Amino acid sequence: MSNCRVLSIQSHVVSGYVGNKSVTFPLQLLGFEVDAINSVQFSNHTGYPCFKGQVLEAAQLGELYEGLKANDLNNYTHLLTGYIGCESFLRKVKDVILDLKKKNPNLVYVCDPVMGDNGEMYVAKELLPIYQQEIIPLADVITPNQFEAEMLSGVTIDSAETAKEAMETLHKMGAKTVIVSSSDLGEPDILVGFGSSVANGNTSAIKVEMTRIPMYFTGSGDLFTAMILVWLHRHPDNLQVSVQYYTSFYSLQHLLHLVC
Numbered sequence: 001m002s003n004c005r006v007l008s009i010q011s012h013v014v015s016g017y018v019g020n021k022s023v024t025f026p027l028q029l030l031g032f033e034v035d036a037i038n039s040v041q042f043s044n045h046t047g048y049p050c051f052k053g054q055v056l057e058a059a060q061l062g063e064l065y066e067g068l069k070a071n072d073l074n075n076y077t078h079l080l081t082g083y084i085g086c087e088s089f090l091r092k093v094k095d096v097i098l099d100l101k102k103k104n105p106n107l108v109y110v111c112d113p114v115m116g117d118n119g120e121m122y123v124a125k126e127l128l129p130i131y132q133q134e135i136i137p138l139a140d141v142i143t144p145n146q147f148e149a150e151m152l153s154g155v156t157i158d159s160a161e162t163a164k165e166a167m168e169t170l171h172k173m174g175a176k177t178v179i180v181s182s183s184d185l186g187e188p189d190i191l192v193g194f195g196s197s198v199a200n201g202n203t204s205a206i207k208v209e210m211t212r213i214p215m216y217f218t219g220s221g222d223l224f225t226a227m228i229l230v231w232l233h234r235h236p237d238n239l240q241v242s243v244q245y246y247t248s249f250y251s252l253q254h255l256l257h258l259v260c
């Protein structure tokens with residue numbers, strides 16, 4: 001058993017598996033204790049024709065965190081953030097990151113800047129500058145998809161070179177490890193993942209090719225980020241093994257399960 005305790009702040013859906021519904025059980029299976037704060041509670045994910053539910057505001061996150069703190073329950077080795085439903089909540093997440101890092105200077109913050117996919121935003125556009133200016137500078141690891149990496153960096157990714165340029169821009173913003181979970185570089189059957197890590201002034205970079213299943217999946221990015229958290233914990237100096245672990249094993253199992 002590991003002594004790892006994760007605070008996971010992301011969405012809850014009643015039906016289906018995205019956000020906290022998709023990461024809690026896999027993290028628990030891998031020996032991680034998971035405390036979940038739901039940033040929103042929706043009937044289903046936002047890709048359906050409609051969704052209903054509630055979006056938490058800053059004050060509600062503050063209240064939950066204060067409760068944890070008052071009982072000295074805010075002891076975490078990892079913070080994981082994903083889908084956030086509004087601007088004020090995301091600004092409050094910054095206070096939580098700073099407070100958790102004050103309590104545990106070794107806390108690892110893994111941020112999935114969930115904003116959209118395939119050229120479309122599915123959160124308020126006001127979240128973008130907050131990620132760029134306030135959240136990413138505090139992140140140890142970020143896992144944008146291609147669209148999110150492009151929005152955050154301002155670089156269009158259409159080759160390995162432009163992916164590198166985007167990741168360098170995100171390093172300059174403050175993220176120590178950047179993983180672009182998948183990108184479409186024009187080959188119909190292949191998705192390409194990229195990773196880049198800066199430690200002691202040295203950058204190590206990786207590229208992983210994956211066979212593309214001709215379907216669109218929701219929730220795979222959330223699971224991807226959680227598995228990156230686990231495998232970077234187990235192999236802190238080996239980005240390749242961490243990304244490949246998910247893409248070659250979890251991804252296929254998860255996706256085949258969804259397809260079957």
Ligand SMILES: Nc1ncnc2c1ncn2[C@@H]1O[C@H](COP(=O)(O)OP(=O)(O)O)[C@@H](O)[C@H]1O
Pocket residue numbers: 117144145146180181182183191193210211212213214215216217218219220221222224246247251255
């Ligand atoms: N169509 C697909 N074919 C094969 N693997 C996929 C597909 N969609 C997602 N994945 C897997 O899920 C991971 C995360 O998905 P991605 O689409 O990059 O994230 P997001 O859901 O945040 O857009 C990818 O790295 C890949 O391993």
Ligand SMILES: Cc1ncc(COP(=O)(O)O)c(CN)c1O
Pocket residue numbers: 011012013018019042044045046047083114122217218219220221222223
């Ligand atoms: C409520 C919610 N949570 C999380 C996500 C993120 O899903 P993915 O892992 O596919 O990025 C979505 C995608 N629309 C969503 O609607």
